[in-house]
Amino acid sequence: MGFVLVSGAQFPKINNETEYADADPGGGGGFCVLTSEHALPVLRLNDVPPGGAESTVAIDEPGEYAVVFSNCQDGVEVTMDVRTEMYNVVRGGPDDDGTTVRDYLPVGLQPLPAIYAGVSAVYAAFLACWVWRCVRQRATAERIHAVMGALLLFKALKTACAAEDAWFVERTGDPHGWDVAFYVFGFFKGVLLFTVIVLIGTGWSFLKPYLQERDKSVLMIVIPLQVIENLVLVVIGETGPTGRDWIVWNQVFLLVDVICCCAIFFPIIWSIRSLREASKTDGKAALNLKKLTLFKRFYIVVVGYLYFTRIIVSAFLAVLNYKYKWGVNVAVEAASFAFYLFVFYNFQPVERNPYLYIGEVEEVAASGELEMDNGSF
Structure with missing residues (x-):
């Protein structure tokens, strides 16, 4: 189980992977998006200690992304509290002084x-x-x-x-x-x-x-x-x-x-x-x-x-x-x-x-x- 970041352009490729995957390394008996080369890993639950964990992911390629939670273990349920903070880094700042500011609205x-x-x-x-x-x-x-x-x-x-x-x-x-x-x-x-x-x-x-x-x-x-x-x-x-x-x-x-x-x-x-x-x-x-x-x-x-x-x-x-x-x-x-x-x-x-x-x-x-x-x- 874990979180990945997937761009809109990569969703069709991931769907194709589900058709041609031979085995599921996670033990679920099929393809798991956590192992896809077209998805950017964010956090796996087995890496999270009892007190919780933080993970930061930087995106270099522009596009429209979705945070996806994947559960590749059949019959297993999980409950958690998740807080996400997503923003675009704007260089130059409002006064163009070389600083960076965070823009929380999507580009579009x-x-x-x-x-x-x-x-x-x-x-x-x-x-x-x-x-x-x-x-x-x-x-x-x-x-x-x-x-x-x-x-x-x-x-x-x-x-x-x-x-x-x-x-x-x-x-x-x-x-x-x-x-x-x-x-x-x-x-x-x-x-x-x-x-x-x-x-x-x-x-x-x-x-x-x-x-x-x-x-x-x-x-x-x-x-x-x-x-x-x-x-x-x-x-x-x-x-x-x-x-x-x-x-x-x-x-x-x-x-x-x-x-x-x-x-x-x-x-x-x-x-x-x-x-x-x-x-x-x-x-x-x-x-x-x-x-x-x-x-x-x-x-x-x-x-x-x-x-x-x-x-x-x-x-x-x-x-x-x-x-x-x-x-x-x-x-x-x-x-x-x-x-x-x-x-x-x-x-x-x-x-x-x-x-x-x-x-x-x-x-x-x-x-x-x-x-x-x-x-x-």
Whole structure:
């Protein structure tokens, strides 16, 4: 039994060794990764005295490495406490005085503090513009606009905490409590995001000032599921793949995430259906086709946003070089900002919004001759 260090490029070679090994020198009756020439030995348990031991390994070849514990003795279990400290040595120091400093962030994540700080500043400016817009158009502002503003606030706070978290980890290896703030603000952001999508999808404040029973039922499903999802995210983020039942927690997260994503589609579909039926039966309501167009676009954008951030990004991460892992974070934040911009622009408080307002002239025209759009969605 023992620990080895394996780079991502060496994993296929080690797998090939398991097929062609003639015997296991450790007595396990097969290949043991501890004897592989493609793995860098760290520590064997038979070399550890009763009081414990320390081992330091320096890596000369750049790459993405994994610390692997190998147990080549069938039927033998072991319990231990292990503390690892992994960092990159940066020569020159912050003042370029020739000293060396430790950088605890992986190479592919080192730009994260600056990226998240920039994103937080963008959302803070976004929030200021939104508040200014709501104040100027307070006559047309609805309750949903206040909820949308709260969403921007928690999004800005979450990314600010993410920047501080990454900054402290980069320099000390410890987030100093910023991870707790990140999870707290991330929790409120996640709940508010899905709540805003559901409220807009039901037409609350835009089409009707109340929620029907089925709309409330969706909220009562989505909000508790979002609470569960954010709690699972904390478990996944803090335990890591070595934690007990980590795979189970990942499966729970995916299941809850899929249920939440599916649940928020129903209010949008209901609004589209009700607008289409109203446009067929009432001459004045025929102008709701404009609103119907918006809700169709909203539905497509929500589907695209969730599909990209849940599926495409994961596939992108799997093939991306370790040096550019930060690109995934940039892609997610760019997609999120584009989604927020679309939603906030189309549902902003503005007089005579072509999607949310029906003027007197239009009502007269609607009661007269108006061709109906019988196309299907």
